[in-house]
Amino acid sequence: MELKAEKITREFIRPGGKTNRFFAVKETDLTLASGKLTVLMGRSGSGKTTLLNMLSGLLMPSTGKITADGRDLYAMPDKELSKFRNVHMGVIPQGQTAIHSLNVTENILLPFGLYGDKPDEARAKELMERLDIAELASARPAELSGGELRRVAIARALVRRPEVIFADEPTGDLDDENTAAVFTFLKECAREGAAVLVVTHENEAVNYADEVLRMNAGTLEQG
Amino acid sequence: MKSLAMKNLRGRPVRSAVLIVLAALLTFTALGGTLTVASLGKGLDSLEARLGADVMVVPKEATMKKKFEDIVLQGATGYFYMDSKRAQAVMEREGVGEVSPQFFLASTGSSCCSIPVQIIGIDPATDFTVSPWIKRTYGGELGLYDIVAGSDLNAFVGDKLSFYGVECRVAAKLEKTGTSYDTTVFTNEDTIKALISSSLEKGMNDFEDVDPENCVSCLMINAADGTSPEELVNDINIHVKKVKAYKSGDMISGIAGSLSGVSRMIKLLIAAVWVLGLVILLLAFTMSVNERKKEFAVLRVMGASRGKLAGLVLKEALLTCLTGSLGGAAVGLLVLIPFNGVIEQTLGLPFLLPNFGSIAGICTAAVVLSVLTGAAAAAVSAWRVSRIDTGLILRGEN
Ligand SMILES: Nc1ncnc2c1ncn2[C@@H]1O[C@H](COP(=O)(O)OP(=O)(O)O)[C@@H](O)[C@H]1O
Numbered sequence: 194m195e196l197k198a199e200k201i202t203r204e205f206i207r208p209g210g211k212t213n214r215f216f217a218v219k220e221t222d223l224t225l226a227s228g229k230l231t232v233l234m235g236r237s238g239s240g241k242t243t244l245l246n247m248l249s250g251l252l253m254p255s256t257g258k259i260t261a262d263g264r265d266l267y268a269m270p271d272k273e274l275s276k277f278r279n280v281h282m283g284v285i286p287q288g289q290t291a292i293h294s295l296n297v298t299e300n301i302l303l304p305f306g307l308y309g310d311k312p313d314e315a316r317a318k319e320l321m322e323r324l325d326i327a328e329l330a331s332a333r334p335a336e337l338s339g340g341e342l343r344r345v346a347i348a349r350a351l352v353r354r355p356e357v358i359f360a361d362e363p364t365g366d367l368d369d370e371n372t373a374a375v376f377t378f379l380k381e382c383a384r385e386g387a388a389v390l391v392v393t394h395e396n397e398a399v400n401y402a403d404e405v406l407r408m409n410a411g412t413l414e415q416g
Numbered sequence: 417m418k419s420l421a422m423k424n425l426r427g428r429p430v431r432s433a434v435l436i437v438l439a440a441l442l443t444f445t446a447l448g449g450t451l452t453v454a455s456l457g458k459g460l461d462s463l464e465a466r467l468g469a470d471v472m473v474v475p476k477e478a479t480m481k482k483k484f485e486d487i488v489l490q491g492a493t494g495y496f497y498m499d500s501k502r503a504q505a506v507m508e509r510e511g512v513g514e515v516s517p518q519f520f521l522a523s524t525g526s527s528c529c530s531i532p533v534q535i536i537g538i539d540p541a542t543d544f545t546v547s548p549w550i551k552r553t554y555g556g557e558l559g560l561y562d563i564v565a566g567s568d569l570n571a572f573v574g575d576k577l578s579f580y581g582v583e584c585r586v587a588a589k590l591e592k593t594g595t596s597y598d599t600t601v602f603t604n605e606d607t608i609k610a611l612i613s614s615s616l617e618k619g620m621n622d623f624e625d626v627d628p629e630n631c632v633s634c635l636m637i638n639a640a641d642g643t644s645p646e647e648l649v650n651d652i653n654i655h656v657k658k659v660k661a662y663k664s665g666d667m668i669s670g671i672a673g674s675l676s677g678v679s680r681m682i683k684l685l686i687a688a689v690w691v692l693g694l695v696i697l698l699l700a701f702t703m704s705v706n707e708r709k710k711e712f713a714v715l716r717v718m719g720a721s722r723g724k725l726a727g728l729v730l731k732e733a734l735l736t737c738l739t740g741s742l743g744g745a746a747v748g749l750l751v752l753i754p755f756n757g758v759i760e761q762t763l764g765l766p767f768l769l770p771n772f773g774s775i776a777g778i779c780t781a782a783v784v785l786s787v788l789t790g791a792a793a794a795a796v797s798a799w800r801v802s803r804i805d806t807g808l809i810l811r812g813e814n
């Protein structure tokens with residue numbers, strides 16, 4: 194799939210302050226193509242997450258449009274866009290994002306459950322093994338470490354074999370070994386045909402990237 | 417999605433239990449309160465039917481009125497007599513329509529009953545107040561030493577009961593009336609006269625010099641066409657000595673008054689519980705959703721539509737409220753139906769449960785109403801969840 198952003202911006206209203214309207218993302222063009230791993234770096238607060246949210250269908254741009262294989266994402270009604278995102282996009286958000294009342298396997302299979310689709314248990318098992326959390330299959334999120342929770346979120350984002358993968362600082366709380374494993378893994382996903390966008394602070398990520406971008410105060414630059 | 421709702425509820429057992437108990441409480445008060453009010457109303461109707469006469473005439477002695485009211489309204493036991501001549505004088509007044517005498521006696525304990533039983537003798541030829549009740553369960557004639565037992569007495573058709581040494585046979589059992597009829601035994605005139613004689617012989621009757629063949633306890637009278645009960649009562653009280661006439665409406669008005677007082681209190685109680693319940697439900701759902709804001713945002717990231725998020729909140733609410741409501745209804749029925757006698761005694765008011773169909777109707781309405789209330793309380797949270805700003809919630813620390 195080709196995900197294309199044309200002249201998108203995002204303006205926010207900052208509560209208080211003098212100039213309270215500001216652009217978190219200034220006019221940006223960007224294309225994510227199948228088989229390509231794009232790394233997005235930049236300082237905290239520079240607008241990386243805002244850009245990622247817009248691209249992944251979670252945040253409507255103030256101006257501009259985003260198309261997936263020609264379909265305007267934000268022209269779809271919420272129901273249609275949601276299902277589209279469920280099937281075609283995998284998002285690994287920032288922070289801890291497990292569902293408290295479900296165990297690890299149930300968390301990972303949840304994207305199927307949302308629409309009553311048949312769960313691909315073999316895929317979940319394969320991902321758990323590759324992410325080294327297989328022995329935690331029936332553990333509760335409360336029993337897991339930050340790094341383990343992060344890997345659960347990765348498995349959950351990838352379980353439907355999405356064509357576009359977004360990862361927002363996916364290695365934030367992982368050790369070096371696991372960080373390398375995650376990048377290898379995302380690289381493999383790209384090689385298998387996915388379009389991958391990774392927001393990260395790890396300089397090491399550059400070694401895996403097909404393209405490196407840099408966000409600087411809302412402006413996207415080739416890195 | 418449904419199983420996610422279930423798992424979310426199981427994942428927070430204490431909060432779910434509180435919601436379930438709250439829904440149960442709502443249904444319980446609605447069902448219990450409504451059923452009590454309905455039963456009181458039905459009891460009053462039954463009492464009016466039980467009195468069944470416009471006017472009642474009793475001996476004039478000071479304590480008689482109280483005694484009579486206690487027997488008829490409170491289910492107390494007692495007896496008193498006046499000479500037949502006095503009764504005859506009343507019957508001859510103009511404006512008297514249907515008229516029938518009744519004869520009272522109280523047993524001093526009997527095999528059927530741990531407490532004394534009120535015995536009322538009627539004249540089957542003229543009676544128009546009790547017979548309609550008896551006919552509902554017994555079509556035959558009441559022979560000598562045949563008795564009809566009230567529904568609360570521990571006596572069954574064919575049983576032999578003995579009063580003052582006279583053995584009687586239970587010919588029929590009345591259906592429940594919710595009034596003092598339920599603890600009364602009915603006989604015909606000849607039988608009760610035999611019982612009165614026997615009580616006199618055994619020296620167990622307070623009226624030592626009463627002549628059983630020439631006495632009655634009270635007269636039940638319907639005013640003739642063209643005469644109002646008031647006119648008749650006044651006429652009798654002015655012209656017939658040593659008797660006192662009452663309008664049955666006046667006797668009931670006191671009961672009707674306290675009954676409407678109790679009903680009003682119950683309605684207030686229901687309203688208070690529901691208002692409180694609604695507020696707590698609103699708070700509980702709001703808290704439950706606020707606490708899990710991030711989880712809802714995560715579901716959204718996974719591709720849940722806004723509608724699905726709202727649906728999840730509503731499903732959780734419906735599951736808890738339905739479970740609680742059904743439980744509350746079950747408890748309500750288990751309290752009210754077996755213990756309606758206790759409630760009747762506690763309230764001291766006539767109390768007659770509605771028929772099965774009405775109970776089922778009230779029950780369904782109470783459950784539906786609680787579930788709808790729960791859904792309404794959750795709707796606010798559901799709407800808020802469907803509006804969440806995923807990006808803002810998941811932005812995390814940086
Ligand atoms: N929903 C929002 N409302 C207001 N301001 C926001 C919102 N989301 C992000 N911002 C602001 O936009 C800027 C960029 O944020 P973000 O995209 O999260 O940066 P990054 O991910 O690069 O650290 C920050 O100044 C942040 O405070």
Ligand SMILES: [Mg+2]
Pocket residue numbers: 241242243287361811814
């Ligand atoms: Mg960020």
